[in-house]
Amino acid sequence: MRKWQRQLTRLVIGLLVGLSILNIGVSAQAASTAPQTPTSPPTSILGINLAGGFTQEPIDSNHISGDTVTLSAKGTRNILEALTNPFGSRKYVWWESTDGGNTYSKVGSNSTTYTFTAPQVSGVTHLYFQCQYDFTGIGLFYNEWSRIADVIIMPDRVPTTSIKVTADSTALYNGEITTVHATVTPSTATDPITWTSSNPSLASVDEYGNVVAADTSSSTDGLANDHGIVTITGSSNGKKDSVKIMIGTLQNVTVKEGSDATFTLRDLPEGMTVSNWYRVEDGTATALNTTDTSYTVNSASVAGDNGTSYYATLNYTLNGSTKSVTTNSALLTVEKTGLLSLTAVPNFNFGGIDAATLCQGDATLDNMDVASNGSNYDGNNNGSLTVTDSRETGGDWTLTATLPQFTLDGTNSSHLGATTLDVYDPADRLDQNVPANNEATTIYTSSDYDGQDFDVTDSQLLLSQDPLVTAGDYQSTVTWTLSVAPS
Template structure:
């Protein structure tokens, strides 16, 4: 194992038999390179670093100035080095950044009184998150913050607010920044959140999202849009930040609804998606970064919620964490439409048998190559009704006479299609005479889904039948009576 010491930019490795103790000593000669931002998701820190950086600011001589920073240990360090520790060390440069000396220790904040100056003077500060303990873990370094001291107040005339991130997963943090006009303005900035229980903001613009709720209904206050506002000398500006891995989705009935995990961190993968209805979660067997609910309905999908389970690996072991649950709202769109009609394939019958007697053929749910075939082999017959006003709708069907492929008669005779759906008690006879037959009438503004896979075709005796392939076209008509 090795002992790592960092002094004046030189790395020394000293072998110590069987033990590695992390010790750091820093010369007061130059600033250290800031550590990359931590990689984390929903409060799980996959890589350590600073979750809050000290910010630049302007002050008047005699002001009380406070700088703040917040560091985090990565999850591997926390697991493998539970008795190790870190402390905060603050460094200051008063000579333009040429040399630094320690000014504060073991606190996330450093407070001082701005010195008396006769002209604008810049002080530089950097925070070290110093590691002490067993293991080869390095100190983390914040960005260098510039504090400008002026002899008198410079009023703020405008403010523009931006955020380091447009969205946060639960338990994560980001920083909002205020650009003041003029750039030398010394008035303080006050930060507020439109929903502090969803995402809080401190005095330094550090925004922290709430943790994921155990409530999977999609109605918990753990996701949504929060507005962060900065105010200085009566001037305000805001920025919106999306909180939560998933956001609610609202669509009109019949449209697809897609839930998307944006910016999934490296090292994280989707283990599965889940649909929650009436408190019961059902696995959806999907590992994509998005999940789509196709052709949503008010009756079947409105009020359901969705979440994902994410996997990550720590020290060779796979761990899991759930995202927040997001709600699906399906609105009635005012649309009445016939969304699916079936194809039928009645296979074959022996010519001699048909010549002698009537025959009943069962539908088979596999495709056919007929010219009227449109691809729906699963017996689906569906009407969507998302209206809130209007008259009753009626569905009718007419069946053209069966003919041979070349269009000739073939002497099949009049056949009857028994359109049958046991679950919806649909049982109607449709002759192949091109006569409109009423199939169903609805008066409650609700769509209907039928499964007519079990339909049958009744053929009369046909002594003069010609052998061959027969087909017919079925015409469906959806109409509305005047209200």
């Protein structure tokens, strides 16, 4: 019984293999075929191929009789095929048409390149080539087909008089590939085209015009050479033209102090989402807990934000499992603008106290950090007291506060007794008492050109005993004054 089972297993396997070989024979061994529809370019991000296809296509070119002509193509299997069909493979099959693209015959196989000698011709002759990325293995994975390359053969040299360079894509994620093209005048010019990159380590270009973006660096300081702009130049017969290509998922941002700075992820492939954003300062990364496709630093400052960097982690699903990939880090530069300004002042709300309590003794009220509808409220309710200083020259600045007596709302006759506002920010060691006597009190003096952003949420109001206090709502208005000493 066991022997019979082994024989049947061999028979079934042999039958399956035989069917697979028969299928390959039909698609790859035919003497001629009609031109095939080129496969869509592969979808990838940060070097991860979410869909397979040709990462390098055969290009159009012009030659004279007797030239050695080499066509090149490269394909990639998508990540799902590589994982689920590890024993499968693909090979390259080259097809040529000599009848204007009506029919194609196989001319080469199992190589990323195909080389031939240009035939002797008496006039303009077009040869068309297409590369097949042939699947071999078990599974429903289709053959990929390249674009059709037009190789023009001329009997004699035709000089290039002008050149125009374009790119299939002018923005690449890290690890992605695109192709640059040269349109020459006249269209039959046979002078060779050479390609150069202004920054080969950021993006290289080969002899066929294939541009490969650098991989994402492991550095998170935003200074790595894995993002920025690269210039690709094509030259022919001394004529030159260039195209600029942006490399990297994120780009550096430069703003003037006080402006918003936004880092944006370009269009992500379908199914890829943002897991989180991170801010890096002095080598320490802090999660920003947002999944938006952009992140904005509000009112960027030289002191707090200049030199920080930002990156994001992205999620995608593969075979039912969630995978993660990290973008490059981009740098934030905040420039001084020559501006000195008081950009935020706080509102205070000290709640209430029973009149009988104040009649009997002193009291201290904490700022409640809540909004109020009082007529004197014209600042913010989050405790921000901010001075922006973007100057590079000038004298020291001083911030003072003037506080008049508290008056009963709607009247000018009833006042609180002796009252003091304690402006307090423990983080920046700010602790200044401002008496309600309508005289200026110095809050802070700066001896450099850095602004300050105080959080005075924890400020208090110190009330002296007042036996004559009248119940009601009391208000006063703080006048904040920013002044500069002569240079």
